[in-house]
Amino acid sequence: MDSNLLNNNRIRDRFKPVQRPLAWMDIPKETWNRWTWQQQKRLRTEDQLAQVLTVFDDERAALDASKELFDLAITPYYASLIEPNNPLCPIRLQCIPKPGELDPAAYELSDPLAEDSHMPVPGITHRYPDRVLFYTTHHCAVYCRHCTRKRKVSDPSTAATQQQLEQGLNYIAAHPEVRDILISGGDPLSNSDDRLEYILERLRAIEHVEILRLCTRNLVTLPQRITLNLAQILKKYHPIYVHTHFNHPKECTREAFDACALLADAGCVLNNQMVLLRGVNDDPAVVLELNQKLLMMRVKPYYIFQCDMAQGLSHLRTPIAKGIEIIDSLRGWTSGIAVPHFVVDLPGGGGKVSLLPEYVMKREGKKWLFRNYQNIPFEYFDAD
Ligand code: SF4
Helix, strand or coil: CCHHHHHHHHHHHCCCCCCCCHHHCCCCHHHHCCHHHHHHCCECCHHHHHCCCCCCHHHHHHHHHHCCCCCCCECHHHHCCCCCCCCCCCCHHHHCCCHHHHCCCCCCECCCCCCHHHCCCCCEEEEECCEEEEECCCCCCCCCCCCCCCCCCCCHHHCCCHHHHHHHHHHHHCCCCCCEEEEECCCHHHCCHHHHHHHHHHHHCCCCCCEEEEECCHHHHCHHHCCHHHHHHHHCCCCEEEEECCCCHHHCCHHHHHHHHHHHHCCCEEEEEEECCCCCCCCHHHHHHHHHHHHHCCEEEEEEECCCCECCCCCCCCCHHHHHHHHHHHECCECHHHCCEEEEEECCCCEEEEECCCCEEEEECCEEEEECCCCCEEEEECCC
């Protein structure tokens, strides 16, 4: 056997397939692996949840009260990652509501990044000089409790119509300064293959469009969505960057590994945007493990996002210092490619700022005194 293949297989073997709960044990593999089946069988109610895991009292109360605010939806695959009897399971915290969601702090905002106020036409946010956000759907396989777009995601009355899609495409075509499109949502992979291909084809036909970015959490919540057919479609419209959103090493399963491999083999460049969440990944050891696993899955850890100031997230938000501490714990201690940027996306549409630990201890004229990752001081002299 080719040694490279053997090597790849050894790496793949480290990623374990998800263990299904009893309730889904009898589902034939072929059915389980069909993404449309996973979509149809999503857990949407407290009763459905209770068939596969313990629903705790605080969650019952939050489920009832949050019904009108933000949908519940969890694919059987993602639900299988939840420890059924652990109220603090990091996967549970991301997809089952807790009472904190219902208690917005005074400083929190419904549209923290001011995306809606930078919307020249519905479905396009144009805030930066050369790139736009293009919302193609408001559906997601799993609705993340920490979503920054709760105000519209999961609300079917705000989904992108064909007319809206055309308006967005026309806007991009009419703006030659736009060279980079973030195809977003919701999750753009909630679109059918045909609709997605229509969007990609139309965007690629615009001469000034250079980069296409697909922002999707399906690799994490519904890896079955990454089919050979989808990979072959994407291959036709390169360069395509896929921005995904793994938050915890438990999400790095065999299924996710294979989905990433399909996209990477099809020539997509995969980047991860982790959101820092209390009780989920606010621990340097968890982030280290996640980032090292992502690299084995051919996904580059790109960003750690400070949790946005969206409403009802204060129970999940960590102090900014935690993100800096995590970067300090990575830099030097593991490969540079496992060290993402820690960024705060400034409220009101100010854009991202990147924060680093302080490595400069002192500066005297041309002499700089640094500390390295082990806190050992080193001098550096600027040239004359
Ligand atoms: S996948 Fe993204 S858009 Fe959808 S609920 Fe999660 S964070 Fe929000």
